[in-house]
Amino acid sequence: MWMLWLMMLLLTWPATGTKAETGGLINVKPGCEEKCGDVTVPYPFGIGNRKCAMNGDFFLFCDRSASPPQPKFEDVVVLNISITDGSIIARIPTAQRCYNGFGNVLNSTDIKVDLVLRPFRLSGTRNKLTAFGCDTIAFMTDAMGDFGSGCASLCTINESFKKLNNIIENSCSGFGCCQTPLRKILNKTLTITLDSRSNYSKTLTEEFITCDYAVLADESFDLSGLHFSDKSSSNVTVEWMIRDEESCGDNTNLTYSENGQGYRCVCQPGYKGNPYLGCHDIDECNEGYPCEGTCKNTPGSYTCQCPIGMHGGGKVGCRGFRITTIVAGCVVVLGLLFLLLIGLWWLYKFIKRRRKIKRKQKFFKRNGGLLLRQELSSNEGNIEKTKLFTSKDLEKATDNYNVSRILGQGGQGTVFKGMLTDGRIVAVKKSKSVHESNVEQFINEVVILSQINHRNVVKLLGCCLETDVPLLVYEFIPNGSLYQYIHEQTEDQLPITWEMRLRIAVEVSGALSYLHSAASIPIYHRDIKSANILLDDKYRAKISDFGTSRSMAVDQTHLTTQVKGTFGYLDPEYFRSSQFTEKSDVYSFGVVLVELLTGQKAIRLVETEENRSLAAYFLQVINENRLFEVLDAEVHREAEKEEVITVAMVAKRCLNLNGKKRPTMKEVALELAGIRASIGDSVLQQCEEIDFVDYDNARHFKTGSSSTGSFFNSVTFSVDGDPLLSNKW
Incomplete structure (x- = not known):
């Protein structure tokens, strides 16, 4: 029996240590949107608010009129952004040149790619220029008119009558289709143009290709699935870089970009994350790094110690085994583990209470509790009127803020319908965020409403400051x-x-x-x-x-x-x-x-x-x-x-x-x-604090007439009470 117990103990012996994760990958600044539709927009790029981007060069417009929404720059649709290799996959249209049956040009569309305003550049290694058609020339020039890349697509008599789909399926060897890599062009404004190699008349037949096309596409883009039309487009790779070498976060290295026009940030070995926001240490012990003993994480690396009774480098394997040492070690470990569990349980309860108290204090301070206390201190008579509700009270009242309880949503927050323990129906206003400006508005609303006691003003019953967002409790309307x-x-x-x-x-x-x-x-x-x-x-x-x-x-x-x-x-x-x-x-x-x-x-x-x-x-x-x-x-x-x-x-x-x-x-x-x-x-029946002494003038006056003055001279207005008109008709 003891042998069986020993074997089970050896099988369950821990191979690696544990260390809490430092947190998931943070891609954006706090409070910024991470996605536009299906596309993740990581920092240094940003959408929504220009402060979410490193600078204006990296701010993208999120076109929410599209379905799904699409990030753009200069009308170029962005499909993917890579922090790892500093690239963008973008979508650009294809160039085309169409003819009628007599060989005359019906229409011709050139494609212009302008990247001058941003630190972007078309990749010269991952993009290729491809032309489809018979006797077709496709070439690329920069803003100065200098030739960048080009190729010519030829056709034999038999080839000229093939359909476009058949040409795409064949290899791009120069017959019906030609392809060339990009040359390095220093100017970032590029134009793709189509032309014909000869001026002979093209005969329109059922099988004849009526249009020539030029496509600038990433080498991984599947041209065989492209359906050409005046709205067809392709995917290209755009390289980006940073101009300021101090823009990298913590635990990063600076490298030159592949095109030599700027810098890129990369995490140091043993770190991961977004290098432009800062990289955090990799916990090798929890991410499958080799270790046959006790793993211990260190900044940028880790150590591995062989189990008791064994020796060797833990990262490459441990050798040796002594049964007596293992048994003795197990007894000691079990005893220490029992004591540790008792201590951890007590520590857990203590820390939990402390965290709860500190969290409430943190929320109270962040939600403007100190400011509210200061504002209300000058009006001590109103302090008792503003009740402080607990988060538990309001969660119970609103069924944990169930969406079915939503009464309305506005620019400052969401209003829920709730029922207090005393049976009163209330409206609970939950603010959207805890930004400093919103906290000031929240405190302002509490202070203002605490000074008002009027039947035609919504009554403030109290507030809650111990939650992550401030809450106001009103009478239900x-x-x-x-x-x-x-x-x-x-x-x-x-x-x-x-x-x-x-x-x-x-x-x-x-x-x-x-x-x-x-x-x-x-x-x-x-x-x-x-x-x-x-x-x-x-x-x-x-x-x-x-x-x-x-x-x-x-x-x-x-x-x-x-x-x-x-x-x-x-x-x-x-x-x-x-x-x-x-x-x-x-x-x-x-x-x-x-x-x-x-x-x-x-x-x-x-x-x-x-x-x-x-x-x-x-x-x-x-x-x-x-x-x-x-x-x-x-x-x-x-x-x-x-x-x-x-x-x-x-x-x-x-x-x-x-x-x-x-x-x-x-x-x-x-x-x-x-x-x-x-x-x-009767005016006296309709108004509790407005006394119309001259009732006849009040009944027959006309705005703008001379009788108006005598009417107002006959009226007294009390400010000692609630100057509300009666609601009884």
């Missing part, structure tokens, strides 16, 4: 956005009546008026649009998405910043000057008001450029007295003419190109409340 109700109306949706439109306009203007003039710190939203106005279960308006919003000092009149917003809603004055004022929000609200009136999108899908902007088109229509030609059918059917005209005049004033001539949001809210009061409801 069930009925989608105003944009969907105006522009994506379905049969099962409640029709948006004139009464609803006017109420939504009053609610949004009241909320913006609160943000501008009634909040403890004035707040500019900076991205008012119908997509950021949500509708709750009672179709009350809720302003959302404060990622780009900014709070202002009381004595500050404008904010000079990078232009942000949505085209179609963007204040032209802000776009020109980069100075955002409260009147910029007024302009954006004016566009939303026009959407409610016309049912049209902020950017209209029309051919003429001048009519694409809904705001500009609306002002033109007003000036031409054609308002009722562009109204939405629901508005045209339900609203009184005087009501529509009054609301349209409010929109016109909001869209004034001179920001100083626009009304404030407080004035807009009062005017719209007055219009709403004029269609039957």
Whole structure:
């Protein structure tokens, strides 16, 4: 029995040691795309963002209109990029020259390959020029007109009537087909041209080749499978090199490129990876390198020690064997292994706890926790209102962020529907990334929303900072956005009546008026649009998405910043000057008001450029007295003419190109409340904080008339509470 146990022990004796991998091959910079369609684009090349490439020479355009997407440079399609031999496999068209039955040239297409703008060069060793046809000459010249390469394809009387496919199947010996390698041409602009060896008339027959072709192709390209046409193409090898010898990463060597025009980076022996980003050590012990003993990895190499009782170089074999030494060694090893397992188990539990704590601290810091704590410290009354959720709470609430729970996706992240343990339905906003600029927007949104308590602003319930991306938790708004109700109306949706439109306009203007003039710190939203106005279960308006919003000092009149917003809603004055004022929000609200009136999108899908902007088109229509030609059918059917005209005049004033001539949001809210009061409801019942003392003036005023002034003089606006109009109709 003990002999059997000993044999099993010898069979299971470890042949090599182990060492953790240092990581897989990294081909691109962090945050950069690695593939365009099916093609891997490794560094020093890059796509998407120019910072992903070493420099502009190596930046490729990813043509996503193709299926699948294709990387390109100067309209040349790239099929493969090799870091190992510094080459690109690219696709270029074929040259052709076609004749009619009388030997006259119908059309002739030369091929030009221009690589001057980049450190690229056609390979002179791997590419060949091939011509197909009878009495055909194909030649290549550079930009200076110097001859580079060429060959002549001849045909006998019998050969001249062979089909092209038959010629391709035969060897390219000069009859019907000729082939020549490229000569080294210093100029990188090359032109492939076709010509005829003789001027005799070619007779058109059923079997006659009506076109001659010239193909520049890699030696591995299968010409027999090429179907010639005016769109046929072939694969060529393009060599690339770097000009700066300091562009190599760690653990690399610098070599001259084959054409002697630049450098290439290669990993040092014992290292692997992308040499332009840095090579890492090869773990020879785990990658099958020869070793009959105990393997130990070293930087750039490895050592191999023979088992106890044996001697010799482990890499080439071990000799000798003593049974007593093996048995004694096994007993010692088993005892040490038992103790080691106990120690490792305890160490594993300790490290796991430490890593969990450090990971949460890392995420908290990276996600702006310190910045959030600093911002909220100046508003201690709001700290308790912003609850910090755990990652476990939100994973459970969203069913581990199941795709079926997605409510919407935008430029800043994805919103999931979730249910908390107390039964509340919430919306969880998961940011797309943790770049510094996005973290700043995330913290900004938390700080802004923590200062707002308004029934027509989406309520922030809390946030989570211990995950890899920041999370915000909002109250759930069930009925989608105003944009969907105006522009994506379905049969099962409640029709948006004139009464609803006017109420939504009053609610949004009241909320913006609160943000501008009634909040403890004035707040500019900076991205008012119908997509950021949500509708709750009672179709009350809720302003959302404060990622780009900014709070202002009381004595500050404008904010000079990078232009942000949505085209179609963007204040032209802000776009020109980069100075955002409260009147910029007024302009954006004016566009939303026009959407409610016309049912049209902020950017209209029309051919003429001048009519694409809904705001500009609306002002033109007003000036031409054609308002009722562009109204939405629901508005045209339900609203009184005087009501529509009054609301349209409010929109016109909001869209004034001179920001100083626009009304404030407080004035807009009062005017719209007055219009709403004029269609039957008492102003005192509709507005909790707006007190119309002179009700008759409020009911009968007209925008722009003299009665407007007396109306506003009779109105008081409270900033001590929530200046919202009632949602009861």
